[in-house]
Amino acid sequence: MGVFSLRAQSGAEASRVIKSNPIHIAVVDLGLPLEQKAPETEPVPELEEGGPRLLELLARLSEPPPVVAIKRSRTSRDDRRDMGEALRLGAFAVIDRPRDMNDLNVMLEVLRRVLERHYRGKWPG
DSSP: OOOOOOOOSSHHHHHHHHHHSOOSSEEEETTOOSSOOOTTSOOOGGGSOHHHHHHHHHHTSSSOOOEEEEOOSSOHHHHHHHHHHHHHTTOSEEEOOOOSHHHHHHHHHHHHHHHHHHSTTSOOO
């Protein structure tokens, strides 16, 4: 079908992927770190901003792709703030992190709606 999936482990890596590939739909984990860190190090709050910064980068593209944002696992107050920020930056949808088959079906339904609404039912190509 001509569908390619590209993956990044940090906001910096995602930025490089975006600059070198056409992006038709972006699925952005709001918990994505800005930089990749060593597994044994403690989380550093200023490095945990890769997801929101990636949303800003995508929104500034000449042709921003539809974005599905994945919420971080945090408090409901933080969830609301993340959701509001993602929608303000143009996210098509904000969903919970998929954990089981039902959640995966939600993700697939959101992607189907993106294709239907944004690309009129046909994969861009």
